[in-house]
């Protein structure tokens with residue numbers, strides 16, 4: 001990951017800030033483009049878990065945080081654009097790690113996944129996500145092109161870290177996701193997509209141990225990280241193989257299914273039942289946490305997607321529903337009603353147990369990171385769902401500033417870019433979100449994002465969201 005850090009730093013130095021919004025499409029949303037910008041009287045939440053600091057001045061110069069300190073202690077440069085943030089907060093741009101550039105919808109007769117090359121980059125940036133890792137690709141060349149377009153300033157969006165197409169064994173049953181039959185086939189795929197520019201691999205629910213082990217080794221040899229939404233392989237087994245990150249909190253954990261033998265088929269109902277029965281204070285749970293921490297295996301919280309499968313919880317906000325294309329909105333609402341009519345308590349119990357385990361992992365010193373995972377039956381959307389993912393970390397028991405830490409510096413630490421972004425510190429990229437409220441007091445005020453700065457260029461959140469109304473599901 002050292003190489004990635006170095007190349008990012010080189011990139012940041014060699015690309016002038018003005019290039020960050022260089023097409024009419026990107027420029028239309030860039031409300032702050034001056035080379036020197038001063039944010040005055042701000043409440044600063046640094047993303048490292050520290051208490052908020054009131055009355056701060058932040059100077060942005062050529063895309064970087066040039067100065068940060070108390071009002072009066074930091075000089076306001078001549079000719080700078082000065083923005084008064086009295087009563088407002090600044091947090092680092094979010095760094096989320098289970099993102100997708102596609103939208104999945106259960107349209108009959110089968111699940112179909114559409115690439116959202118127009119709407120999702122805008123929605124992520126609008127919500128304050130300035131860096132993100134995708135969590136598995138369906139249209140890999142589209143993903144690469146979106147990244148190129150964003151990097152060149154042709155399209156507004158976050159800095160992308162791309163994960164190659166899923167590595168899965170047979171049985172998942174999604175036509176757009178082709179399984180591999182052997183370790184040799186998996187290695188061919190890894191080498192091909194590494195050459196094409198992907199920096200992470202994702203192992204999936206039906207990949208067997210005899211392919212996963214060699215795949216992880218090969219991905220590491222190619223300088224890629226490996227994350228997993230696993231099923232056939234337990235968390236403990238994957239940790240021993242050297243996996244870097246486990247997706248979906250502890251919801252995909254098969255380790256405590258009674259009578260499970262290595263190699264048993266992926267069994268999500270079994271996972272849920274075992275979570276229901278699990279005592280989070282049991283010594284075997286503590287032993288697994290210890291193993292994950294010692295082996296530096298991160299865990300990605302994706303609570304927003306599980307909430308949509310939990311009866312009696314939320315429905316999307318009016319703004320989210322407005323961003324959906326008409327027919328997809330109807331499909332989503334029908335699916336949501338059907339899911340809620342099931343009234344199964346299993347999902348309710350599994351969600352609350354997963355929250356308890358994520359909190360324990362974080363308290364045990366584990367690297368808890370967060371993702372939106374805009375999948376399922378279409379209720380979790382880029383940006384809006386990202387905010388929900390952060391709110392649910394607080395419901396799980398993290399403090400507000402800890403939840404912000406998980407969604408900012410922890411993500412950057414996992415991706416190896418913390419030297420460049422993910423916290424508010426002098427010298428780092430000016431990737432930050434101006435919030436017309438105080439998310440350290442009420443986490444839902446994270447939704448009051450006003451301006452999102454990426455490399456020192458400020459983008460209007462509302463205009464970005466407004467520009468995608470009626471698009472999601474189609475483009």
Ligand SMILES: [Zn+2]
Pocket residue numbers: 098100135136373374375
């Ligand atoms: Zn996913």
